[in-house]
Amino acid sequence: MLGHLRQCRANPLCTRRLFHDIRAYKADKRWPGWQVVIGIETHAQIKSRHKLFSDSLTSDLGEPPNRHVSLFDAAFPGTLPRLNQKSVDLALRTALALQCDIPSQSSFDRKHYFYSDLPAGYQITQQYAPLALNGRLTIDVPNIPSFAVRIKQVQLEQDTAKSTFDPRTRTASIDLNRAGTGLMEIVSEPDLRSPEEAGAYVRMLQAVLRAVGSSDGNMEQGSLRCDVNVSVNRIGRPPGTRCEIKNLNSVRFIMAAIIHEVTRQRAILDSASDLETVGVPQETRGFDEHRFETYKLRSKEDAPDYRYMPDPNLGVLRLTQDRISQLRGTLPELPWDTRKRLRGNYGLSERDVEVLLNVDSVREVKLDGEEVEGNSGAVAYFDRLCNEQGTNGRSRDPKVVVNWMTHELLGQLSARKQSFADNQISVQQMGELIDLVQSKVITGTSGKLLLRHMLANPSPLRTQQIAENLQLTALSPFFPSSTGARSTSPTSLQDTKPSPELYGLCLDAINALPSEAAAVKNGNKNVLNKIVGRVMKESRGRADAKSVKALVEELLSVNE
Ligand SMILES: Nc1ncnc2c1ncn2[C@@H]1O[C@H](COP(=O)(O)OP(=O)(O)OP(=O)(O)O)[C@@H](O)[C@H]1O
Ligand SMILES: [Mg+2]
Numbered sequence: 001m002l003g004h005l006r007q008c009r010a011n012p013l014c015t016r017r018l019f020h021d022i023r024a025y026k027a028d029k030r031w032p033g034w035q036v037v038i039g040i041e042t043h044a045q046i047k048s049r050h051k052l053f054s055d056s057l058t059s060d061l062g063e064p065p066n067r068h069v070s071l072f073d074a075a076f077p078g079t080l081p082r083l084n085q086k087s088v089d090l091a092l093r094t095a096l097a098l099q100c101d102i103p104s105q106s107s108f109d110r111k112h113y114f115y116s117d118l119p120a121g122y123q124i125t126q127q128y129a130p131l132a133l134n135g136r137l138t139i140d141v142p143n144i145p146s147f148a149v150r151i152k153q154v155q156l157e158q159d160t161a162k163s164t165f166d167p168r169t170r171t172a173s174i175d176l177n178r179a180g181t182g183l184m185e186i187v188s189e190p191d192l193r194s195p196e197e198a199g200a201y202v203r204m205l206q207a208v209l210r211a212v213g214s215s216d217g218n219m220e221q222g223s224l225r226c227d228v229n230v231s232v233n234r235i236g237r238p239p240g241t242r243c244e245i246k247n248l249n250s251v252r253f254i255m256a257a258i259i260h261e262v263t264r265q266r267a268i269l270d271s272a273s274d275l276e277t278v279g280v281p282q283e284t285r286g287f288d289e290h291r292f293e294t295y296k297l298r299s300k301e302d303a304p305d306y307r308y309m310p311d312p313n314l315g316v317l318r319l320t321q322d323r324i325s326q327l328r329g330t331l332p333e334l335p336w337d338t339r340k341r342l343r344g345n346y347g348l349s350e351r352d353v354e355v356l357l358n359v360d361s362v363r364e365v366k367l368d369g370e371e372v373e374g375n376s377g378a379v380a381y382f383d384r385l386c387n388e389q390g391t392n393g394r395s396r397d398p399k400v401v402v403n404w405m406t407h408e409l410l411g412q413l414s415a416r417k418q419s420f421a422d423n424q425i426s427v428q429q430m431g432e433l434i435d436l437v438q439s440k441v442i443t444g445t446s447g448k449l450l451l452r453h454m455l456a457n458p459s460p461l462r463t464q465q466i467a468e469n470l471q472l473t474a475l476s477p478f479f480p481s482s483t484g485a486r487s488t489s490p491t492s493l494q495d496t497k498p499s500p501e502l503y504g505l506c507l508d509a510i511n512a513l514p515s516e517a518a519a520v521k522n523g524n525k526n527v528l529n530k531i532v533g534r535v536m537k538e539s540r541g542r543a544d545a546k547s548v549k550a551l552v553e554e555l556l557s558v559n560e
């Protein structure tokens with residue numbers, strides 16, 4: 001056993017859980033006899049107001065170019081870096097959530113290369129003594145067997161500027177807004193064994209980053225980018241040579257790039273007559289998003305020599321146990337616990353849990369004010385909707401709430417091309433909307449209309465007020481009872497009189513459709529729906545179909 005462990009230490013590929021490997025060998029029918037080995041380097045932009053080593057603000061996409069640039073970001077001679085402690089704390093929270101060891105000291109190094117988006121000619125990173133080491137992320141999600149991935153390290157580094165090239169004018173433009181923004185590079189060990197595991201790993205990592213509030217983790221907007229390393233080997237033979245596919249910005253592309261890479265590498269190995277000497281050449285590759293193929297960027301021979309050296313302008317980063325314990329104490333509920341709680345406490349389906357967990361919202365973390373603002377994401381919104389007492393004095397049914405949130409609120413936000421972070425409807429307003437529909441003050445159709453209106457016209461008014469202003473409150477089938485209380489379920493129509501508006505609409509529909517009315521009188525109930533449909537249309541969704549049906553039937557039999 002000890003011998004095996006020692007051998008494992010020497011070769012990280014050997015430290016795999018045997019059980020997991022056996023499962024992967026058996027399970028993957030796409031490439032029988034082959035093992036696929038994947039390790040991912042994830043770059044996540046740190047959600048901090050300031051850049052990593054300067055006082056400039058970080059920017060949002062779409063801001064005018066070069067708005068947030070300090071002299072240091074532009075690499076003016078003589079300017080010096082000053083480490084932003086909030087970024088360090090956010091990276092530490094991430095590392096703690098990933099169960100990493102945090103050494104008491106880490107340091108910064110310069111990685112040199114010459115490219116127009118790197119003003120200093122080097123990037124400050126942590127090559128020799130990273131912030132955190134030896135973590136672990138367990139992935140237990142629907143549809144694939146649970147597995148664990150070892151995290152080799154978490155390091156801090158600077159993001160580059162952005163360069164764009166206009167082929168028409170043959171000019172390159174540099175935007176320094178992003179230059180020097182803090183990144184965490186989270187490096188996995190080569191523990192992933194299929195494209196699906198790689199996808200699930202990235203999604204889980206994204207959920208962790210959002211839960212601890214350290215990054216938006218938004219792949220489309222470039223705040224989360226992955227370099228994916230892939231190798232293949234015949235089962236029982238030593239691991240193959242890895243190729244690194246750079247800068248993938250969607251889970252779909254990650255999975256497609258791996259599939260293409262496995263096919264490509266297998267073809268090279270299959271064509272070799274001599275198994276011992278022929279291997280896949282080590283390369284850095286790109287991914288063509290249109291052809292869904294990887295392509296060569298450079299070979300190992302062309303790999304740049306980064307001439308790493310310790311950054312002489314930055315001292316050692318010392319971390320006390322107190323600071324680490326304090327941060328550990330502020331860690332929020334992590335995705336795997338949230339998943340269990342949503343399933344256990346509310347009885348939500350796996351699908352609904354996944355939807356809530358994957359909403360691209362992130363907690364706001366205020367570390368400086370010693371306060372970590374509780375949940376501000378979709379899960380928290382859902383929790384509050386369920387736990388705060390409804391306006392009708394009753395607690396809300398979690399399944400009704402989750403339906404409103406996932407189908408209506410998130411659905412309408414996405415139709416408006418907005419994310420959950422753009423939602424301006426408060427928990428109180430959304431709760432009241434659900435209550436109004438549940439207690440039949442407005443119909444479901446009106447509820448959806450109302451929601452659409454509220455998203456388009458944010459307002460602090462109470463939902464009931466907005467519904468009344470829009471005349472969306474349901475047409476009560478009845479006059480208020482003699483006690484003055486609204487009665488929506490009388491025992492018999494004889495006890496009450498229909499409300500004048502609904503009564504009028506029903507009579508209009510009967511008059512407009514005389515042959516249908518006659519058919520109903522003659523016992524043809526199928527035609528009733530046509531009359532009811534007309535009333536519903538005329539009421540603009542404010543009438544309740546069941547009550548309308550009862551009222552039309554009543555009117556037609558009264559007329560008999
Ligand atoms: N045989 C292999 N097959 C697939 N992936 C591998 C293999 N060996 C190592 N890897 C993965 O390659 C990645 C190496 O990343 P690391 O940051 O350590 O080095 P790098 O890619 O050389 O440096 P850089 O940060 O400059 O890109 C890790 O995620 C590791 O798990
Ligand atoms: Mg790396």
Ligand SMILES: [Mg+2]
Pocket residue numbers: 041227244
């Ligand atoms: Mg790499």
